[in-house]
Amino acid sequence: MQETQSTSTSNTLFDLISTLYHELQAEQTCEAYMLDADQEGKSEISSFFGEVKQDAHKHADRAKQLLGISSK
DSSP states (O other): OOOOOSSSSOHHHHHHHHHHHHHHHHHHHHHHHHHHHHHTTOHHHHHHHHHHHHHHHHHHHHHHHHHTOOOO
């Protein structure tokens, strides 16, 4: 639970937007980590980051749905 926001946005909306932002960042970060692992020939680690990226994508899509934003 966060403190009450000092903006005109409700906590729930703020929380959804924040979650969307962080999940999109996670997708982008995991892509970079996958490339690092691939360059080092560590396919198992790359696969792990691919799984994390897929989870982040799923969570981002769900947050978009709850916000009424199209996924495309």
